Amino acid sequence: MNVVICVKQIPDPAAPGELDPNTNNLKRDSKLIMDDSDSYGVEMGLQLAESSGGGEVTLVSMAPNSETSGLRTALAMGAGKALLISDEALAGSDALSTAKVLAATIKKAQPDLIIAATESSDGYTGTTPVQLAEILGLPAVTFAKKISVEGSSIKVERQTEAGYDEVSCPLPAVVTVTAGVVEPRYPNFKGIMAAKSKPVEEFKVSDLGLSADEVGNTGARQVVFEVIAAEARQAGEKIVDEGEAHKDIISFLEKLKLI
Amino acid sequence: MSISKIWVLAETADSKPTSITLELLTFARGLNATVEAIGWGEGAESAAAEIGNFGATAFNVVTDVNDSLPGVPVAGAIANAVSSGNGPDLLLIGATYDGRDIAARLSAKLNLPVLTNVTGLEQSGEGIIAHHSIFGGTQIAKTKFTTDSTPQIFVVRAKTFTAEAAGGAAATVNTLTAGDLGAVNAAKIVSRHVEERSGPKLDEADVVVSGGRGLSDKANYSLIEELAKLLKGAPGASRAIVDAGWVPYSYQVGQTGKTVKPTVYLACGISGATQHLVGMKNAKNIIAINKDPEAPIFSVADLGIVGDAQKVLPKLIEELKARA
Ligand SMILES: Cc1cc2nc3c(=O)[nH]c(=O)nc-3n(C[C@H](O)[C@H](O)[C@H](O)COP(=O)(O)OP(=O)(O)OC[C@H]3O[C@@H](n4cnc5c(N)ncnc54)[C@H](O)[C@@H]3O)c2cc1C
Ligand SMILES: Nc1ncnc2c1ncn2[C@@H]1O[C@H](COP(=O)(O)O)[C@@H](O)[C@H]1O
Numbered sequence: 001m002n003v004v005i006c007v008k009q010i011p012d013p014a015a016p017g018e019l020d021p022n023t024n025n026l027k028r029d030s031k032l033i034m035d036d037s038d039s040y041g042v043e044m045g046l047q048l049a050e051s052s053g054g055g056e057v058t059l060v061s062m063a064p065n066s067e068t069s070g071l072r073t074a075l076a077m078g079a080g081k082a083l084l085i086s087d088e089a090l091a092g093s094d095a096l097s098t099a100k101v102l103a104a105t106i107k108k109a110q111p112d113l114i115i116a117a118t119e120s121s122d123g124y125t126g127t128t129p130v131q132l133a134e135i136l137g138l139p140a141v142t143f144a145k146k147i148s149v150e151g152s153s154i155k156v157e158r159q160t161e162a163g164y165d166e167v168s169c170p171l172p173a174v175v176t177v178t179a180g181v182v183e184p185r186y187p188n189f190k191g192i193m194a195a196k197s198k199p200v201e202e203f204k205v206s207d208l209g210l211s212a213d214e215v216g217n218t219g220a221r222q223v224v225f226e227v228i229a230a231e232a233r234q235a236g237e238k239i240v241d242e243g244e245a246h247k248d249i250i251s252f253l254e255k256l257k258l259i
Numbered sequence: 260m261s262i263s264k265i266w267v268l269a270e271t272a273d274s275k276p277t278s279i280t281l282e283l284l285t286f287a288r289g290l291n292a293t294v295e296a297i298g299w300g301e302g303a304e305s306a307a308a309e310i311g312n313f314g315a316t317a318f319n320v321v322t323d324v325n326d327s328l329p330g331v332p333v334a335g336a337i338a339n340a341v342s343s344g345n346g347p348d349l350l351l352i353g354a355t356y357d358g359r360d361i362a363a364r365l366s367a368k369l370n371l372p373v374l375t376n377v378t379g380l381e382q383s384g385e386g387i388i389a390h391h392s393i394f395g396g397t398q399i400a401k402t403k404f405t406t407d408s409t410p411q412i413f414v415v416r417a418k419t420f421t422a423e424a425a426g427g428a429a430a431t432v433n434t435l436t437a438g439d440l441g442a443v444n445a446a447k448i449v450s451r452h453v454e455e456r457s458g459p460k461l462d463e464a465d466v467v468v469s470g471g472r473g474l475s476d477k478a479n480y481s482l483i484e485e486l487a488k489l490l491k492g493a494p495g496a497s498r499a500i501v502d503a504g505w506v507p508y509s510y511q512v513g514q515t516g517k518t519v520k521p522t523v524y525l526a527c528g529i530s531g532a533t534q535h536l537v538g539m540k541n542a543k544n545i546i547a548i549n550k551d552p553e554a555p556i557f558s559v560a561d562l563g564i565v566g567d568a569q570k571v572l573p574k575l576i577e578e579l580k581a582r583a
Binding site: 019024036037094095096099118119121124125126127128129130131132133134135137138139140141142143145155157158159160161162163164165166167168169170173178179180181183220221222223224225226227228229230232233235236237238239240241243245246247248249250252253256258259 | 272277328330331354355356359360362363364366367368370371372373374375376392393396397398399400401402403404405406408414441442443444445446447448449450451452453454460465466490498501502503504507508509514515522523525540544546548552557558559560561562563564565566567570571574575578579582
């Protein structure tokens with residue numbers, strides 16, 4: 001089974017985010033890393049490819065400045081190769097433009113299964129994977145907690161408000177996985193060394209049969225036109241627990257007539 | 260751009276409209292336009308009275324969803340309405356599991372952009388402006404579409420608006436169909452599982468008790484569940500313990516989880532990272548227990564307890580039990 005895994009490369013979330021004051025786009029000029037949210041998809045993809053008797057595991061990423069450091073992490077975990085789309089024309093792309101780019105690239109890999117995260121850590125629109133499924137004419141199962149391959153279809157436990165639904169879906173299909181459902185492996189030394197020579201094939205927008213105005217700021221058809229400060233909240237009383245602080249909580253709840 | 264017809268995605272649970280549905284209807288009826296709801300599923304019509312009560316004149320029900328995941332057929336039925344000239348100018352969708360699927364499918368199908376993670380909407384001379392809470396809720400980004408194509412699709416987070424009934428008559432039920440959608444519609448629900456989660460839903464509860472990594476161990480999360488139960492509230496979590504697999508994703512509060520606005524939010528062993536704060540800092544009251552006096556959670560807490568949650572919680576539970 002051939003698996004494609006979407007891997008978004010993002011600025012280190014530990015560093016505070018910043019908007020470009022001219023464009024109001026999120027600044028992405030620092031070194032990028034693999035979005036943690038995608039590490040679950042990478043692990044899941046590797047496990048499913050193994051359990052179904054092998055096959056290619058290909059990463060797909062759209063990122064500025066030919067960035068590969070996040071991809072190398074996923075290659076070090078065990079993925080075989082990567083497809084990267086990097087083009088100045090992509091700056092300011094919205095989720096739908098991103099989906100168009102990813103879809104056109106993914107087609108090249110002819111996958112049976114496409115895995116993405118339910119939402120990215122920096123953009124978190126959560127729409128890209130289903131948009132790309134629609135563009136590819138594929139079914140999608142979102143918010144997967146568990147995936148198993150059964151012949152030419154998959155069984156997925158999909159998170160719901162009430163619990164989960166068991167969903168059956170023929171392949172090829174797109175699945176989005178929630179965080180915490182598998183334990184992403186740490187790349188070992190051998191993996192890290194091997195990743196350095198694994199192929200990363202790079203594409204431009206024009207290689208994908210897309211026009212420049214379908215992507216980037218023009219393709220987005222939406223703008224951030226203003227950023228303002230939000231109302232701040234004031235801190236209240238702070239008590240150091242000497243063994244009786246639970247009583248302060250009780251009287252606080254009593255005042256609110258909650259108990 | 261003038262807006263004359265609004266559709267609100269109406270999700271139902273046990274034949275009742277969900278709270279996000281009522282919140283969106285309440286906002287929609289404040290705009291000078293026809294407000295209708297769009298929903299699906301067997302028995303959905305029984306929500307028509309309540310949907311009307313919150314301001315929709317019609318309830319369009321997609322009748323051929325059957326055992327499909329709703330994303331594809333509901334988007335398909337909306338697209339059919341749009342192509343026959345009966346679609347809305349504005350489509351308001353809750354940021355829920357199915358809502359996001361529907362918005363994404365429709366966006367790609369109609370080649371229309373979507374604005375997601377909306378935490379406020381306002382009407383201006385130039386059309387609808389969306390607000391997005393960014394950088395842990397410290398700033399608000401205002402966005403708008405630069406195209407006049409319709410429908411304009413907004414995916415709105417829960418608790419952005421306060422639901423208030425308008426006292427309208429039951430909405431007229433119309434039926435819509437998706438038709439045969441082929442391969443994209445191949446994902447089928449085989450069975451549904453309801454996880455034991457007694458008490459109110461996380462984003463509707465009056466009291467939310469959340470736990471974080473400061474609980475040290477998965478087993479200690481039972482303290483959170485027990486306290487939530489005693490306070491007739493819902494248990495919640497920081498992402499750290501969701502990622503660690505202690506509790507499911509549905510428990511997560513914050514930027515990439517649920518937004519909650521309870522009367523009281525109790526944060527136990529949670530540091531108060533900006534991505535957590537954005538999901539709960541609009542609670543009416545916040546109580547925090549954290550052993551680090553410098554923890555950022557204290558900057559938003561009305562009552563801050565500097566202490567060990569693993570010591571304070573059992574005592575609090577004892578005391579509440581003694582009173583029951
Ligand atoms: C893009 C992005 C999106 C994110 N989205 C979310 C989100 O939606 N929701 C979310 O919650 N997080 C989110 N995060 C993660 C967030 O940044 C934090 O990592 C997370 O909230 C930390 O969880 P925590 O407070 O449980 O753990 P920690 O930050 O590790 O804090 C544990 C706290 O417990 C205290 N503590 C330790 N022992 C005790 C004890 N015995 N008693 C009392 N206190 C104790 C410590 O002092 C510390 O303050 C996101 C991060 C990113 C980058
Ligand atoms: N630029 C990108 N490159 C690769 N994958 C992406 C990209 N953008 C989004 N994705 C995938 O789609 C998921 C959802 O993204 P988003 O719609 O931004 O929340 C991400 O977690 C990734 O798995």
